[in-house]
Amino acid sequence: MGIKEDIQKFFQLPLEVKNAYAQDPGGLQGYGQVFVVSDDQKLEWADRFALFTQPPQARDMSYWPSQPHTFRNCIEQYSSEVMKFTHSLAIFIAKTLDVDPELVADKHVSQVLRMNYYPPCASTPEKVLGLSPHSDGAFLTILLELNLVQGLQIRRHGAWIPVKPHCDALLVNVGDLLEIMTNGKYKSIEHRVTINAHKERLSISAFQIPNYDGIISPILETTEEKILYKTVKVEEYLGFYFSNKLEGKRALDYAKLSEI
Numbered sequence: 001m002g003i004k005e006d007i008q009k010f011f012q013l014p015l016e017v018k019n020a021y022a023q024d025p026g027g028l029q030g031y032g033q034v035f036v037v038s039d040d041q042k043l044e045w046a047d048r049f050a051l052f053t054q055p056p057q058a059r060d061m062s063y064w065p066s067q068p069h070t071f072r073n074c075i076e077q078y079s080s081e082v083m084k085f086t087h088s089l090a091i092f093i094a095k096t097l098d099v100d101p102e103l104v105a106d107k108h109v110s111q112v113l114r115m116n117y118y119p120p121c122a123s124t125p126e127k128v129l130g131l132s133p134h135s136d137g138a139f140l141t142i143l144l145e146l147n148l149v150q151g152l153q154i155r156r157h158g159a160w161i162p163v164k165p166h167c168d169a170l171l172v173n174v175g176d177l178l179e180i181m182t183n184g185k186y187k188s189i190e191h192r193v194t195i196n197a198h199k200e201r202l203s204i205s206a207f208q209i210p211n212y213d214g215i216i217s218p219i220l221e222t223t224e225e226k227i228l229y230k231t232v233k234v235e236e237y238l239g240f241y242f243s244n245k246l247e248g249k250r251a252l253d254y255a256k257l258s259e260i
């Protein structure tokens, strides 16, 4: 049994079983919604289940489901494979920037896995969103779509462009922290998820994040290069990111130096 089947089975479990892993109020881990910052906010058409998976000492096993019985194992394996993949990707990114790979090595050492279940909405699919427009606060996000239902869209020159689903491919999103670190040479991508009228959609996001107590500062290629972003504390940036409603790339304004 693989992770795709296990995620599907987990979301099919009765609500009271899933609720044994419910998020604490204000918490990020467990089963529930995300980014609920006020009572009168419009909710997203989705169920989610998030786990801190890396480094291993960050795990709280009380959130790791015992059903389906292969799930914990699958999560663990998937998590470590994605870590290896992200590491090669980060080295590749360092090469494209002509910087020492050591400089990026600690930027993706933490990982949060988030599993997303988007039920169909037969009556008014155009009136709901599975996930509001946002860019990811992470350094890199590795996304796997579990079935071939279209839903993910990216914003390009103001227009929403559907991303064709692939079940056998990993999709890589540049996150805000990579944008800051590259002084804007890699731009985080704004995206959202729409809802299908008849079919459910499932995906798993692996947010690759730097050490929580570290900092991110723009790496400059030349001394003449203008610095466009502030040096941010990772914990502070993510704290700011998670305490706000998702709103396009608004969170990144926090780190932008004003244009002169």
Ligand SMILES: O=C(O)CCC(=O)C(=O)O
Residues within 6 Å of the ligand: 114, 116, 131, 136, 143, 151, 152, 191, 193, 202, 203, 204, 205
């Ligand atoms: O479900 C998807 O395709 C995207 C999920 C996503 O953007 C996220 O988890 O941040």
Ligand SMILES: [Fe+2]
Residues within 6 Å of the ligand: 134, 135, 136, 191
């Ligand atoms: Fe995202």
